[in-house]
Amino acid sequence: MVDNAEAARRLEALRASRRWVEAFALLRERAAQTTDPELSAGMWFEAGKLALEQLANQAMAVSCFEASLAARPGQREVEDRLRALYEKRRCWRELLALARSDDERRELEARIEAKPWWRRLLGG
Numbered sequence: 643m644v645d646n647a648e649a650a651r652r653l654e655a656l657r658a659s660r661r662w663v664e665a666f667a668l669l670r671e672r673a674a675q676t677t678d679p680e681l682s683a684g685m686w687f688e689a690g691k692l693a694l695e696q697l698a699n700q701a702m703a704v705s706c707f708e709a710s711l712a713a714r715p716g717q718r719e720v721e722d723r724l725r726a727l728y729e730k731r732r733c734w735r736e737l738l739a740l741a742r743s744d745d746e747r748r749e750l751e752a753r754i755e756a757k758p759w760w761r762r763l764l765g766g
Contacts, residue, residue, distance in 0.1 A: 662696040686710035
């Protein structure tokens with residue numbers, strides 16, 4: 643197993659050489675291996691940002707952001723990024739699950755009700 647300092651050097655070298663796919667794979671691997679939830683959440687978040695910003699892959703970004711929230715719930719920035727992606731991808735159930743308040747949930751439900759095709763997407 644590679645130690646943290648070696649992995650950090652390797653990650654920095656991959657970023658410097660713009661080898662985004664390999665950097666993404668290393669971040670995911672390290673995030674999955676660590677037992678520290680704080681560290682894991684941070685690595686999942688970094689992997690998600692890299693997937694979104696450098697690889698333009700929303701699906702991979704969503705899975706990384708979800709893993710980050712699973713490791714450490716309540717991260718506002720991660721939730722905000724997920725909200726934007728869920729809305730863009732029309733993942734209404736997931737978006738409703740992230741509602742912070744009853745008012746926000748009612749507002750989202752009203753938006754869904756106003757659009758008949760959204761109701762069909764939710765199985766209603």
